[in-house]
Amino acid sequence: MTTAPADPMIGRLVDGRYQVRSRIARGGMATVYLATDLRLERRVAIKVMHGHLADDNSFKTRFVQEARSAARLAHPNVVNVFDQGQDSDMAYLVMEYLPGITLRELLKDYKTLTPEQTVDIMDAVLAGLAAAHKAGIVHRDLKPENVLLADDGRIKLGDFGLARATSANTATGQALLGTIAYLSPELVTRGVADARSDIYSVGIMMYEMLTGAQPYVGEAPMAIAYQHANDSVPTPSSKNPNVPAELDELVLWATVRDPEERPRDAREMLDRLREVEPVIRGPQSPRTEQGTMVLTDAAVPAGAATAATQVIGPRVAPTATTTLEASEGDDTTALAKGAERRKRRGYWIFALVLLLTGLAAGTGWYFGAGPGALATVPETATLLPDRATELLEEAGFEVKLGQRNDPVVPVDKVSGTDPEAGRQVRRGTTITLFVSIGPRMLSVPAVLGLPEADARAQLKDFTVAEQNAGQFSSDVAAGSVIAVLDADGAPVGATYAELRDLTLVVSLGPVPDVTGLPVGEAAAAIEQAKLVVGYADAEFSDDVPADHVISATPATDPVRQGDTIVLTLSKGQDLVEVPNVITGQTIAQARAQLEALEFAVTSNVPAFLEGAVIASVQSPAPGEMLKRGSEVTVNFG
Structure with a gap:
């Protein structure tokens, strides 16, 4: 052990x-x-x-x-x-350090979460993600494995290993960056991500929490990616009828294929989640918040002083006439002064309103229709630079040309912009228009003789075909790389274009050795190796029994599955029956008959007498089986 x-x-x-x-x-x-x-x-x-x-x-x-x-x-x-x-x-x-489990482990144990549990977890995830988006960070790898549920009840978002600043929006070039089940359509099709891409991943996670399954499944990653790019995520309630309509709507909003129609960031989605949360939880368990208490008159205790209560202390009362005159004089003066103040204040208020109205109108024009208005950066990828420049200038942007490598867009075509297409940007902003200079030329690692898995890992900067080209080889161990072929099927050189297609030729080991085997066993061994059996003319053999294989010869070089192996079978030894040549024949006639059967003839009769002498003795005796070319003696008795 x-x-x-x-x-x-x-x-x-x-x-x-x-x-x-x-x-x-x-x-x-x-x-x-x-x-x-x-x-x-x-x-x-x-x-x-x-x-x-x-x-x-x-x-x-x-x-x-x-x-x-x-x-x-x-x-x-x-x-x-x-x-x-x-x-x-x-x-x-x-x-x-957070002792606890991940959301993935929770889903493995419980399969489906309740709407209330889903809301609790998503509230925390979106809150943490909102902080990241506010800081200009896109996570780009949101999945249940990266949501940590601590033993003390805390919920935290981790693993920012793929995170980048939102202004970068650079192409990944690899579908394996980020788990394919949670990747947004724009990451799959264009390799770019922003905060809305994270929102899509959150929507897929919510669907999985509410239904116990991911919306898209497939045998290969590319099949799942195709569904993300072309299909719409179904409502969770179509799989789990207990899901409320509010969560259905939230999932659909987050997973719209067009990023423009999704929440712009995690804060917007979090606000919407908290709006519908009381409906999901029901009236029996609303979110508790500190309210404001309003006391009515009925709530004031008896004997308490209200705002209208006056307390008059002892003093000397003036006469009625004096009091009335003083009161009237004071009131008239006060009313006049108050009216004057209100009049002056009215002028100021009117002037301020006019000023604010003018500012609002000017600001509205500037940001609504003027130079400061937002406009959508048009899609220009694969266009010629002149046409792309026209589109950008028509949308109100300044254009600056730049160059960059692109493994997909042809040389001298537009590969994209910064800011990227679809973004809302103020008119007058300078947009960098990138023209493709083709893919980067990268050094090809030396992988000949390596196991297939190791070779694929070293060739990560290229697109290696899922299926290798198997080839039989007696020199390279089975499972190891014999050759690396380019897109045209030729051996790849020292450098190759980034993400271009490569095919690995992997050894299948030697062709099965079937020499000396009975024909049935030999054919079965060759067919088991996914080769085709062919047959040549059978031959006599002193060493190989009849119906056994003398030789197995490939019809092609190199040999791949589906090719033909030609078998030459044995007819056994080449034996001929010795005829009776000593009765009624001359030596010359006997010699001719034996040589016609490819025997070597010897005789003690002189050549000048062979035509007249009747043969009487032969060895071996008539009827014996003898190999062609063997010696037969015919003498005068």
Whole structure:
């Protein structure tokens, strides 16, 4: 019985500060460990990049990007990042440790969540995501595995390894960035993402929480991607009738194929979720908020003073006449002064209203129809630069030409814009129009002789065909790469265009050796190897029994499945019956008869007598079976 090797990270002191205790999880880029921060005496989660990725600058950049993206966020629903660094050849990331489970594990246990549970979890997810969007960060990899449910009830969003600033909107070029089941249509078709792409992923997650299944399934990732790009997500209630209409509408809003019709960011969707939450929870459990208490007159205790109550103290009362005159004089003066003040105030108010009206009208014109108005950046991809420039200028933008590599758009055609097509941008903004200079030419890694899986990993910057071209080889081990073919079927050179199609030729091992086998066994072995059996003319053989294989010869070079293997079968030894040549014949006649049967004839009769002498003795005797070419002796007796 063998035991798995111990993890060398367990017990290691990272950067003189973090003592690794145990392994928590392992992912595609890194392994996460539980560790103790010896300086602050607290438990942390430390994410360590896999060693085989440490020399890959693109992976290291993405790893550091996660630290920077998450460190910019400070929100109760986002996993905190404390530290990031390099210890020898090991890149690491220190995060908040949250004992608990992921949303994926919760769904595995419960399959379907109630509308109330879904609302609770999505409220926290959208709150954390809203903070990211406000900071200009798009997560780009939202899925249940990245939603953490802590044992103490906290819900946090983690794993910003694919996050990028919203202004970047750069093409990924790889459908495998992000889990395909949650990718938005624009990521699938154009490789670009913004905050609305995250909203689409949230909608898919909500559908899965309410129904227990993802809306799109397929045997291959490309089949699922095709559905995202071309189909509309159904309502959760069509699968689970207990889902309320409000959540149906929210899921459909979040998963509209056109990003322009989705919520613009997580804050807008969160606000809508909280609007419908009381309806979903029902009147028996509304969200509790501190209200304002209004006391009516009936609520004032008896004997309490109200606003109209006056308390008059003892004083000397004036005479009635004096009091009346004073009162009238005071009231007249007060009324006159009040009227004058109101008149002056009225002028100021009127002037202010006119000013504000003018400002509002000017502002409305500026932002509604004037230079400051928002306009949609038109789609210009694959157009010629001149035509694309015309469209952008007609929409009210300034245009600046730029160049960039593009693995899809032909050379000298427009590959896109910055800001990207479909974005709302103020008129007068300068739009960079990118003209394609074709795909980047990349060095092709040396993968000949490597196992197929290792070769595919090294060729990640190209599009490697799902099905390899199998080829029989006695020199290369089965499952290893014999050759790499380009899109035209020729061996690929030292450099090749980014994302262009490649096909791996993988060894199937040697052609089955069927020499010496009975014909039935030989044919079965060849057909089992998915080859075709052919037959040549049978031959005599002194060494191979009849109906056994003398040789198996490929009809093609190289040999691939479906090709023909030609079998030559044995007829056994070539034996002939020795005739009777000593009765009624001369030696010459006997010699001619035997040589016609391909025997070698010897005789003690001189040549000049062979025509007259009657033969009387032969050896071997008539009737014996003799191999062609054997010696037969005919003598005078």
